Amino acid sequence: MSSPDISLVIRPRGRPIKNLPETITVSPDGSASQIFERIAQAAKFSKDRLRVTKGSDGTPIPNTGNVTVYQTGLRNRSAVDVKDLGPQIGWQTVFLIEYFGPIFIHPLVYYGRPFIYGTSAPPSELQKLTLIMVLLHFLKREFETLFVHRFSSATMPFQNVFKNSAHYWLLSGVWMAFWIYSPNSAAARASNPLITYAGLALYVFGELANLSSHYTLRNLRRPGTTDRGIPQGFGFNIVTCPNYMFEIISWIGILLVSWSHSTILFLIFACVPMGLWGKKKERRYRKEFGSKYKPKRFAILPGIY
Structure with missing residues (x-):
């Protein structure tokens, strides 16, 4: 039985990102990459430009499929900081x-x-x-x-x-x-x-x-x-x-x-x-x-x- 979804608080850092959501909902059993996908989908923004870190200690959240949200240490109502890395190549x-x-x-x-x-x-x-x-x-x-x-x-x-x-x-x-x-x-x-x-x-x-x-x-x-x-x-x-x-x-x-x-x-x-x-x-x-x-x-x- 899968764990219930959790809500993450989104905080902007650096240059503003238009339409950045205040919160997103993710599954703790899902991959950490879904955090990037949810933010990019809501903001209509390229996920490759995003840098996401834990609000508690600044640890980077990996945009990968082999680490779960739970393994990153994020819990319900945890805050994450989102930064625009600028144009990518x-x-x-x-x-x-x-x-x-x-x-x-x-x-x-x-x-x-x-x-x-x-x-x-x-x-x-x-x-x-x-x-x-x-x-x-x-x-x-x-x-x-x-x-x-x-x-x-x-x-x-x-x-x-x-x-x-x-x-x-x-x-x-x-x-x-x-x-x-x-x-x-x-x-x-x-x-x-x-x-x-x-x-x-x-x-x-x-x-x-x-x-x-x-x-x-x-x-x-x-x-x-x-x-x-x-x-x-x-x-x-x-x-x-x-x-x-x-x-x-x-x-x-x-x-x-x-x-x-x-x-x-x-x-x-x-x-x-x-x-x-x-x-x-x-x-x-x-x-x-x-x-x-x-x-x-x-x-x-x-x-x-």
Whole structure:
């Protein structure tokens, strides 16, 4: 026998939301997502723009189907605060915009060498190879965004797209391309073929292993849900996030081919957030799966971090 419906008091926060209801009625046995649906339906407002928190302590209410209203701690006549997060943009769209930056900028600088550097000398074989490697990497990311990844959140605030894109458009785009395709770069001069072959081997291994990890993570989540299983398989018994580990291996391969300090800087800036995300994911796995999950000592790099 299901529990009787309860009434929640709605309190606005921040910018006003027209037609925001004063109260809503929900089932305590129903999913927490019904709170968002009831508010959005009454206010004729997009639920993706809503941030709902408990009035008692400010704890966020998850817009998910695997947590009930009762489990959030809400009871009859509990107050919830509702905030408008502003215009939203889909996570998939954000990823597509981010990765398009290097795809557009690297060929632009490569073929614009006469105008940028004032040189008529053709690019070296290493510069050409670096261009191909970078383009294939980000084209793979675009493919994964469209056909592999499943996103736990539908949207994010529109203004964040500029902040998120800066890393790729400026650092892996303008910064890397300018130094790699310069006539004075290390890649413009002769190199050790053995190092180049080693870089290519690491790159191919890293890219394929990274793709495999993403398919493993995709298969843990049922379509249309945020439910997850325990990740297992190649790399997952070594670190929490082998997809990040293989990503780093791939970029080390690009570094060995390009021999550019700009690649080192991009790799450092990429490792910091990946390490933080990996640690956060490890904590979430331990909390979510308990004794079923085998804790990992390292998040992204075995023996290092």
